[in-house]
Structure formats: C-alpha cells, structure tokens
Amino acid sequence: MAKVAKRMAKAWDGLDREKLYTVSEAVAELKARSAVKFDETIEVSMNLGVDPRHADQMVRGVVSLPHGTGKTMRVAVFARGPKAEEATAAGADVVGAEDLMEDIQKGNMDFDRVIATPDMMAVVGRLGKVLGPKGLMPNPKLGTVTMDVKAAVEAAKAGQVEYRVEKAGIIHGGVGKASFGEEQIIENAVSFINAVIKAKPSGAKGTYVKRVAMSSSMGPGLKIDVATLEA
Known part of the structure; x- marks a missing residue:
C-alpha cells in the first residue's frame, strides 16, 4: 500500500471519502483545510458521458467567471x-x-x-x-x-476560463483561489458547472454529468452530489 504523506493524511482527517457534498459544503471544507504557504487554486472536475473522438460529442467552450480566477492572464x-x-x-x-x-x-x-x-x-x-x-x-x-x-x-x-473535454470524458478548470471568499468561489464554481451543462452536445446519450469533484492544489478531492447541481 502506498504511504500517505502526513500533510495529505491531515487534510483528509475527519472527512468521509465517500460522502457526497454540495458545492458550498465542499468549498467550506477545502478553504478550512488549506495549510500550505501559497494561495491554492480551487478546481472543479467533471466526468461526462461523452466520447470526444466523435465530433458530435465534443464539449468545448469558454465561461467568464463572475469573480475572476485569481490568476494573472498573459x-x-x-x-x-x-x-x-x-x-x-x-x-x-x-x-x-x-x-x-x-x-x-x-x-x-x-x-x-x-x-x-x-x-x-x-x-x-x-x-x-x-x-x-x-x-x-x-x-x-x-x-x-x-x-x-x-x-x-x-x-x-477579467477571468474567462476555457474548457475542453479530454479523451476520458473529463473536463476540469480552476474556479478561484483559496484566499477568495466562500461565496465568490461558490458563484464561480456554479458558473463553470452550468456552462459545461449547457454545452451538452447533440450526440451525448444517457447520463451527461456522471461525476463531479472539487479539490484544491494540495488538498483532498471531494465528491459533489450531482443531484444538487440539477436542482
């Protein structure tokens, strides 16, 4: 069994790896457990039910986050x-x-x-x-x-984020920094998720959004309850 670093073990302490979180719950946990010396990026990852090898199942676009990314874009x-x-x-x-x-x-x-x-x-x-x-x-x-x-x-x-589905059907994007306020990260994350949902291609069949997770650069990855996103 791979040895878990002390820092990561501490980050996971008290968390249930199988629990499904709402976006707001996940943001609160990630911010509270940020214990590194740099400003971590908060990221959303989405596993979609598409095969990007087919043109009618490609998911790609841009979204302007209401509070920017916290990153200086060149x-x-x-x-x-x-x-x-x-x-x-x-x-x-x-x-x-x-x-x-x-x-x-x-x-x-x-x-x-x-x-x-x-x-x-x-x-x-x-x-x-x-x-x-x-x-x-x-x-x-x-x-x-x-x-x-x-x-x-x-x-x-201003913080426009480009997203593009990868071969395995995964899309991910940074939605802010750990130093952002909780509401700012939540609003950014919801904007990103909604943009990907609205970009559902015509060729997508069955379940479109299969799994969603949120994580920080050096922190745990928390599973998001997809049902709460649909609601």
Whole structure:
C-alpha cells in the first residue's frame, strides 16, 4: 500500500471519502483545510458521458467567471495596424504579426491565451503544431478569432476560463483561489458547472454529468452530489 504523506493524511482527517457534498459544503471544507504557504487554486472536475473522438460529442467552450480566477492572464494578440494598437490599449501583453510568429517558433511562449484577427489566421495557421497541442490555437467558436480585439482581451484578462473535454470524458478548470471568499468561489464554481451543462452536445446519450469533484492544489478531492447541481 502506498504511504500517505502526513500533510495529505491531515487534510483528509475527519472527512468521509465517500460522502457526497454540495458545492458550498465542499468549498467550506477545502478553504478550512488549506495549510500550505501559497494561495491554492480551487478546481472543479467533471466526468461526462461523452466520447470526444466523435465530433458530435465534443464539449468545448469558454465561461467568464463572475469573480475572476485569481490568476494573472498573459495574452498574445496577432493583429496589424489599428487593431494592434487596440490590443495594446486593451492590455494585451504581446502584440505582433510575422514577428510574433517567429518568436513563437523560437520557443518564446510566455502567454496563456492567443487572440487573432481573421486576416491574421494565414500567419497563425503556420503555428498549428506548436499552439494546437497546448490548446492555444485561436478559434472563432471560442471568441479568440475576432475583429473585436478589445472585448476579447478584456474578457481574457477579467477571468474567462476555457474548457475542453479530454479523451476520458473529463473536463476540469480552476474556479478561484483559496484566499477568495466562500461565496465568490461558490458563484464561480456554479458558473463553470452550468456552462459545461449547457454545452451538452447533440450526440451525448444517457447520463451527461456522471461525476463531479472539487479539490484544491494540495488538498483532498471531494465528491459533489450531482443531484444538487440539477436542482
């Protein structure tokens, strides 16, 4: 049997691993048991009844959390002329065209989100093998290929979270920091969960939301009662 670290054993002390919690109960427990020296991320994980290998069962989208993520988002924008100036004014961290493409090809990727104007996709397309595997490729369905650069940058900076189902049917995303107030984390978590539920694809059959859990970076993972989410 694997040895359980003292810190993790302490985090689980008094908790029932099989209990189903409401979101508010889970948030209270995770905040109370945060005992590390950094501000932990609170995360929601959802096991969905989909097979993302089929196009009509893919679950992907973005959601703007009401209280942000607590993380500083670095945004790169592919644009020229007035749109490049608009991106800079909106707070983009990196703005460019072919020069930005060359930097990325050299391995300079100090950003968390990539936005592009439609006319720049011929340039961005050359980076598919670099940006694609990291989930950074701009996509019009996610609002990251747009002429409204200002709104896209501001949304990313304000705490917009992108989610995408993995091969095993799992979606996860950070919904705040342990330093947030309980209500802030709860509202963020509910917004994230509701967005995923509303994104149910046409090809999904049977039970869509199978299991949900909440955890902190270094804390326990608590099972959420799916019935309370539906209610």
